[in-house]
Each structure stands twice: as C-alpha cells, then as structure tokens.
Amino acid sequence: MMERVLSWELRGRKLRIADSFELYADVVLHHGDALELLKQIPDGVARLVVTSPPYNIGKPYEKKIDLEEYVKQQEAVIEEAIRITRSDGSICWQVGNYVENSAITPLDILLYPIFAKRGLKLRNRIVWHFGHGLHATKRFSGRYEVILWFTKTDKYIFNLDAVRIPQKYPYKKHFKGPRKGELSCHPLGKNPTDVWEIPNVKSNHPEKTIHPCQFPVELIERLVLALTEPGDWVVDPFIGVGSTAIAAVKHDRKAAGADIERQYVDIAMERLELLTKGELKLRPMGRPVYVPPHLRASGMDSLFDHAVEGEQGEKGL
Numbered sequence: 001m002m003e004r005v006l007s008w009e010l011r012g013r014k015l016r017i018a019d020s021f022e023l024y025a026d027v028v029l030h031h032g033d034a035l036e037l038l039k040q041i042p043d044g045v046a047r048l049v050v051t052s053p054p055y056n057i058g059k060p061y062e063k064k065i066d067l068e069e070y071v072k073q074q075e076a077v078i079e080e081a082i083r084i085t086r087s088d089g090s091i092c093w094q095v096g097n098y099v100e101n102s103a104i105t106p107l108d109i110l111l112y113p114i115f116a117k118r119g120l121k122l123r124n125r126i127v128w129h130f131g132h133g134l135h136a137t138k139r140f141s142g143r144y145e146v147i148l149w150f151t152k153t154d155k156y157i158f159n160l161d162a163v164r165i166p167q168k169y170p171y172k173k174h175f176k177g178p179r180k181g182e183l184s185c186h187p188l189g190k191n192p193t194d195v196w197e198i199p200n201v202k203s204n205h206p207e208k209t210i211h212p213c214q215f216p217v218e219l220i221e222r223l224v225l226a227l228t229e230p231g232d233w234v235v236d237p238f239i240g241v242g243s244t245a246i247a248a249v250k251h252d253r254k255a256a257g258a259d260i261e262r263q264y265v266d267i268a269m270e271r272l273e274l275l276t277k278g279e280l281k282l283r284p285m286g287r288p289v290y291v292p293p294h295l296r297a298s299g300m301d302s303l304f305d306h307a308v309e310g311e312q313g314e315k316g317l
Contacts, residue, residue, distance in 0.1 A: 010249065010276040017269070021256055027245055027272065028256035031265045034237035037258035038080035046256075047157065047232035049081040050092040050223055050244060052215060067098060067105065075114050077237055082118055084235060088155050090227040091120065094128070094215075096145040102138040108146040120150040128219065130200040147223075162225040164189030165286060192222065205283065211241045211264060218285040220247035228253055242268025246275055246282075 009015070018025040021040035030037040053074060065073075081091055093115075095107035108125065115122070126147040135141050167185045174184045199205060201214040208214070220243055224234055230252040236244035239257025241264050248255035249272065259265050274280035 030258040041084045046235040047228045052094040215243035
C-alpha cells in the first residue's frame with residue numbers, strides 16, 4: 001500500500017491519505033475496481049454508503065453490457081455495500097435511466113429488489129430535479145434522477161435540523177387560537193422534502209471538471225449532514241473526481257472511494273488539496289436556483305444566499 005500523508009491541513013489537522021483502506025486514514029482514494037476497495041473494508045464500518053454507479057449507457061469510463069449482466073454486477077457491489085454499513089447506517093444509491101433506442105428503463109426499479117430481498121428499508125425515493133440536460137426528440141427531455149435511501153434497521157441517524165431550508169413564508173403567523181400572533185413555521189426552516197432542485201454539473205457550473213457525470217457537492221452534503229455524525233466513515237464505491245470525499249471532509253467526516261480511471265483519482269486529490277487551502281470553487285449548499293420576486297421586493301431575499309442565479313439569465317446555475 002502506498003500511503004500519502006499530506007502536508008496541507010484542514011482546520012488545523014493534517015489529512016492522512018491512503019490508496020488502500022486503513023482505519024487510521026482520513027481519506028482513502030483507491031485507483032481500481034469498486035469491489036477491490038469494498039473487500040478491504042471491515043464489516044459495519046461505514047455510517048453512509050452513497051454513490052452514483054455507471055448507468056450502462058456507454059460513457060467513456062464504462063463498457064456497455066447486457067442489462068441483465070449489469071444488474072448482476074450491481075448486485076455484487078450492493079452486497080458488499082450492505083456488509084460494510086453499520087446497523088444504524090444508511091445506503092443511498094443515486095441512479096437515472098438506462099436508454100436503448102429512445103426507450104427508457106428506470107434503474108431504481110431494477111435495483112430496488114436487490115436491496116429489498118436483503119431486508120433493507122426504503123426511507124425515501126428522492127427525486128433530484130435539475131434544469132439542464134440532453135434535449136430529446138422522441139420523448140420528453142429527462143430532467144430528474146432518483147436517490148434510493150435505505151437503512152439497515154429502524155434505528156438510524158436522521159439529522160433533519162442540519163439540512164432544513166428556508167421557509168417560503170418565514171413570517172407567517174397563526175391567525176387564531178391560543179398561539180395567535182406567533183410564528184407558525186419552524187424557526188430553523190422547513191423539511192427539504194423528497195424533491196430536491198439542485199443544479200447538475202454542466203459547463204458553467206463552478207465545480208465542473210472533465211468528468212461527464214459529476215456529482216454536485218451540495219447533493220452529497222445534504223446526505224452527509226442528515227445521515228452521519230462527525231468522524232463517521234462515508235464510502236463511495238464509484239467516487240469519480242471526489243465530490244463525495246469533498247462533502248465528507250468539509251464536514252469533518254472520513255471518506256473512502258474507488259475509481260478505475262487514474263485521471264479521476266488524481267483530480268480528486270487535487271480538489272481535496274484546494275479544499276484545504278480554501279481555494280476550491282463550490283456552489284454553496286442551499287443557494288436557491290431562483291428567489292421569487294415578491295421576496296426580493298420585500299427585502300426578504302436576505303434569507304437566501306445573496307448571489308441568486310435567477311438574476312443571471314442562462315448563465316445561472
């Protein structure tokens with residue numbers, strides 16, 4: 001194993017980087033197959049396994065195979081993911097559609113039975129909605145993907161307060177009854193629901209790298225904050241250019257992941273170093289895609305990040 005202890009620090013502590021799994025490491029970035037890394041990890045280590053596996057649609061980093069064979073390959077990875085997850089942990093599998101001759105097969109429908117027959121409990125089928133993508137000519141253009149959030153047991157971490165979002169009407173009050181005149185909404189914000197509007201990483205996104213299907217960091221941040229505690233392990237079997245590691249390390253978690261492309265692992269390392277220097281460009285978590293005019297007009301836009309994409313036209317995110 002080649003271990004790298006980096007000289008740069010994050011909030012006063014050095015990050016210990018390894019390319020094979022070690023419990024003492026802070027980040028594991030493995031150049032190789034997902035199963036190679038997963039088999040190195042002991043049982044019940046990860047509080048969260050979160051990933052977006054290849055969709056079997058012929059991207060540069062994958063070889064398109066028979067759909068039945070694809071499901072078998074996914075099942076092998078899922079079995080290992082379940083094994084390494086703590087009894088109070090979560091697994092989040094983010095997928096889209098398999099497309100053949102303009103006919104789609106939703107991958108979450110294909111993969112759900114693998115989790116269900118192993119006793120995992122589906123807590124949410126989160127719809128990730130985004131505004132940009134390919135323009136279809138034989139069907140409506142796809143603008144969402146799905147995150148299946150499973151837990152192993154009924155005892156699990158869910159930190160809702162850490163991921164609340166601004167209320168639409170934050171100053172709304174009870175108009176009658178014993179609480180008349182009091183604020184009627186939660187002071188920390190509202191539940192973000194199971195439909196998340198987060199821009200996907202396209203050419204004008206500040207996080208864009210050479211990876212064609214890159215996770216936006218804020219998508220993973222919400223899962224990390226809601227489903228883990230500081231110091232927990234977050235594992236991504238298909239880590240790509242390291243967005244999961246960035247979200248984990250940013251919030252004082254540990255991260256492990258693998259990718260078969262050397263250049264993606266190298267980019268992940270570069271991004272982590274930029275993070276520690278405070279130089280990594282990230283889209284702020286919770287920044288709205290659009291702030292309604294009535295909130296801007298009333299001065300309530302201060303509830304949101306001051307840089308609002310809705311005022312930047314097509315260059316907005």
